Amino acid sequence: MAIRGRSQVALAVVLALVGFVLLGTRAVPFYRALSLAMFGAGLLTVVLAVRAKRDRFRHGGVPFRQLAVGYAPHFLVAAALLTGAWAAWVLVPLAPSPIASLAPGEFRTELREDTHRLDEVMGASASVLGELAAMDLATAADPAAVAEREQLAEIWTRGVVIAAEYDALRAKYRSFSHVDMLTRAGDHADAFRLAFAAFVQQYLDGLRVVELLDGYPSIRNFLNEPTELVPARSYF
Incomplete structure (x- = not known):
């Protein structure tokens, strides 16, 4: 039955x-x-x-x-x-986490360095967003505005590099679950905190970019074009 x-x-x-x-x-x-x-x-x-x-x-x-x-x-x-x-x-990652294999002392050292690195990335991102907000985007939306588009491309290239930095930190610490939460509860929590902070800040920065640029289809199309340093469709 x-x-x-x-x-x-x-x-x-x-x-x-x-x-x-x-x-x-x-x-x-x-x-x-x-x-x-x-x-x-x-x-x-x-x-x-x-x-x-x-x-x-x-x-x-x-x-x-x-x-x-x-x-x-x-x-x-x-x-x-x-x-x-x-x-x-x-x-849960497919492969064993590199942070789980570190001795507690080594882990704390790398965590401090990566926390400092995250602060630097967040500062660089804030600077890029400030420059982007200060631009005359209405003018940059005109394909004939060569100078403005060159400036926009330079800012965007730095923004893509910053996004890659966020991705690297998230990828490294997203496997926080591999750090034993019973014997190393503090390390487990700190690894989660760093991964989550990188994720949230990257999301907020991306949301700010969308708020600034989503009203300019020509700029979106321009930024989606590949360059020597930036892959195609980097806006999406």
């Missing part, structure tokens, strides 16, 4: 728990792929459970409140499964 209804939701919960245990303990080879498989199977099970419940609700009018209560477990389990899949795909 096919598994249906509450049994399907219960199975999805079990699959979610197995996925989180695999992801958290890293006790078996290919734990990342296995956890993704568990989360994927759990989501498929939830979809089947929703379809089964929808078939039962289809005949006759069902109050919205009853519908909401009836589907609430499905949505909660689906949210947990999606969160786990996102964590496995984004937060």
Whole structure:
């Protein structure tokens, strides 16, 4: 007899728990792929459970409140499964983290250096954004404004380099989960803090760039053209 209804939701919960245990303990080879498989199977099970419940609700009018209560477990389990899949795909790296192999003293030294580097990158980014905001962008939007476009290209090149610096810091410390949070809780938290700070600041800087330039399609097209130092479609 096919598994249906509450049994399907219960199975999805079990699959979610197995996925989180695999992801958290890293006790078996290919734990990342296995956890993704568990989360994927759990989501498929939830979809089947929703379809089964929808078939039962289809005949006759069902109050919205009853519908909401009836589907609430499905949505909660689906949210947990999606969160786990996102964590496995984004937060957990495919290869062992280089920061996890460092001795505590070496880690603290690199962390201090990279924190200082992040401060420098943020300062350079603020300077670039200030120069960009001070430009006459309406004039630079004219393809005939050669001087303004040369200035814009120079500022943009520095901005792309800064974005690469943000990316490097995020990539290095995004594997903070590989630093044991039980024996090295402080290092684990500091690695997360640096990765998160780099991510948030890069997002805020990118948002500011969009606010400044998104109203000028010709500038966007100009910045998307490749140069010797900047790849194509660097604005997008």
